[in-house]
Amino acid sequence: MNTSTEKSLFRSEVSHAVEMYFIEFIDRVFGYARNAYVEFLQKHFADYNISANDIRDFANFLAEDVVDLAGVVVLGKNHKKKKWTEQFRSISIELLYKNLKEMQISYFSTLPRENMFYRSCYQETYFGGDIHHTDTCFKEGAHTDVLIVPFVEKFSLNTSCPVCFEDYDEGKFIYEMSCGHSIDCGCAEDWFVEKSVCPYCSRKVKAVVETSRQAHVSWDENDEITVDIYLTTKPYDRKKIDYGMDAG
Numbered sequence: 165m166n167t168s169t170e171k172s173l174f175r176s177e178v179s180h181a182v183e184m185y186f187i188e189f190i191d192r193v194f195g196y197a198r199n200a201y202v203e204f205l206q207k208h209f210a211d212y213n214i215s216a217n218d219i220r221d222f223a224n225f226l227a228e229d230v231v232d233l234a235g236v237v238v239l240g241k242n243h244k245k246k247k248w249t250e251q252f253r254s255i256s257i258e259l260l261y262k263n264l265k266e267m268q269i270s271y272f273s274t275l276p277r278e279n280m281f282y283r284s285c286y287q288e289t290y291f292g293g294d295i296h297h298t299d300t301c302f303k304e305g306a307h308t309d310v311l312i313v314p315f316v317e318k319f320s321l322n323t324s325c326p327v328c329f330e331d332y333d334e335g336k337f338i339y340e341m342s343c344g345h346s347i348d349c350g351c352a353e354d355w356f357v358e359k360s361v362c363p364y365c366s367r368k369v370k371a372v373v374e375t376s377r378q379a380h381v382s383w384d385e386n387d388e389i390t391v392d393i394y395l396t397t398k399p400y401d402r403k404k405i406d407y408g409m410d411a412g
């Protein structure tokens with residue numbers, strides 16, 4: 165790598181390869197969750213008259229939701245849930261509520277309770293270099309006691325959001341905390357970034373975690389490229405999240 169122009173051109177290629185790697189990584193997480201849900205739903209709803217289409221859509225929805233849940237809770241991504249109850253015509257809202265809750269609990273129970281350290285190595289032919297991926301997950305960040313469920317009045321302790329005081333519509337998505345109180349999706353994003361307690365009863369909520377990602381690119385004397393990616397999930401400490409590419 166002789167000129168700085170060549171080097172900066174290469175940097176953008178490497179940067180692109182790292183993005184592609186992460187898209188694949190998220191896909192794998194999503195695919196795993198979706199397949200687990202399809203299997204669960206087929207067993208669980210065997211006695212109900214639910215169409216294969218509804219099962220597939222429901223599984224997609226749940227898998228996205230769990231991936232999104234991490235995104236929303238962790239990164240505070242802007243996330244608006246549409247009216248979706250019409251989508252699953254053969255499943256009653258009570259059944260959705262119960263199963264959505266049960267499935268999220270079982271999903272979170274599979275996440276590691278110990279601090280986890282994972283390392284993978286990946287040959288990327290696109291730019292002819294190696295990607296080393298180190299994934300560090302801290303125990304406190306590996307589970308949450310906030311679930312995304314539809315609002316069903318008879319199952320809910322509060323019928324309006326304690327942050328914006330707006331009444332919930334039946335079927336609207338809410339975040340239900342382990343104390344049983346809930347908060348609407350829009351408000352939860354801002355609330356949990358500032359505080360990790362229930363706005364109703366002030367009970368501590370294990371919801372606020374953050375992920376950060378850093379990539380370091382290095383060239384050796386033979387122009388061999390190595391990209392080291394560090395992904396960390398840890399309790400939120402109000403530090404700036406760094407997504408930067410650092411070429412060294």
Ligand SMILES: [Zn+2]
Pocket residue numbers: 325326327328329330347348350351
């Ligand atoms: Zn609200």
Ligand SMILES: [Zn+2]
Pocket residue numbers: 341343344345362363364365366367
């Ligand atoms: Zn509460």
